[in-house]
Amino acid sequence: MSNLEDQLKNPVWYSLNETHNKYLIAYEGVQFYDQEVCTFGSFFDEANTLGASRHYVESTDSFFFVSENKTPIIDESKIVLEKKIEGCQMVLNQLPEIKISEDITLLGREHMDEIYNLIWLVMPGYYRRRTFEMGNYYGIFKEGKLVAVTGQRLQTDLFIEISAVVTHPDYTRKGLAKQLIAYTTNQILKVNKKPILHTNKGNLAIPLYEKLGFELTRDMNWWSYRKIGS
Structure with a gap:
């Protein structure tokens, strides 16, 4: 079982693993919320975000990747970065x-x-x-x-x-x-x-x-x- 410190480093991922598992949409090592509930996505390996984001945009026009310090990789022929919100926990x-x-x-x-x-x-x-x-x-x-x-x-x-x-x-x-x-x-x-x-x-x-x-x-x-x- 993961500890609190690990969970806080990737809160979207662990929320989808536990309390919000019923909203989980998973693609190739990336976890998203059902877009009708929330459009957040999470990952550990940014190399997986390329293919996963291609799949996810088939069901939503926009979404967020949430990460402490990693930069997602996307298909720029299909998806555009609107902005990076520099946030804090x-x-x-x-x-x-x-x-x-x-x-x-x-x-x-x-x-x-x-x-x-x-x-x-x-x-x-x-x-x-x-x-x-x-x-x-x-x-x-x-x-x-x-x-x-x-x-x-x-x-x-x-x-x-x-x-x-x-x-x-x-x-x-x-x-x-x-x-x-x-x-x-x-x-x-x-x-x-x-x-x-x-x-x-x-x-x-x-x-x-x-x-x-x-x-x-x-x-x-x-x-x-x-x-x-x-």
């Missing part, structure tokens, strides 16, 4: 005492469209409607409207990733994201797993994550690809 050291004053709701399938619309309003590109299936989502409502959300994405028997930390532009600077992250972190700790998150380098939210007890641990890069002609 943060792992919880110790959660400080945070007062939760907002009513936080465990979101259900009936909220799927609201979650999707809010995330795409603020942070388009990653989230698909069925991404909701990857873990629990929590939200804050104001006047019957979902205005802030936090979700769980990649996960194994050892860790759960906090993701989709989004607040509607009309409700920022009110501490909603801080309370949601703290609440979600506590839910992860209750099931004896390590809370982690990923963000891009230089994100203005990193100081907030650090105040909530998260520490930068390693690079984790997202290579964004698009099928030529799409």
Whole structure:
């Protein structure tokens, strides 16, 4: 069995091996999510990404390879690199005492469209409607409207990733994201797993994550690809 440190070096791979195995699409030593749920791919040997990515783009117009320090190989006649997102991984050291004053709701399938619309309003590109299936989502409502959300994405028997930390532009600077992250972190700790998150380098939210007890641990890069002609 793999240990936590090994899993955190390749979190997409191990999520698909364990908790999210039902979403696994495997080609020639490369593992992808079912594109209706998530378009992340993972590998250990970048030589395998050439053929595997050719297969995967038959079912999706775009996807990401996620890797700490390796560069995928692609067929440039079929696939174009749109951008490399230089990211980083943060792992919880110790959660400080945070007062939760907002009513936080465990979101259900009936909220799927609201979650999707809010995330795409603020942070388009990653989230698909069925991404909701990857873990629990929590939200804050104001006047019957979902205005802030936090979700769980990649996960194994050892860790759960906090993701989709989004607040509607009309409700920022009110501490909603801080309370949601703290609440979600506590839910992860209750099931004896390590809370982690990923963000891009230089994100203005990193100081907030650090105040909530998260520490930068390693690079984790997202290579964004698009099928030529799409």
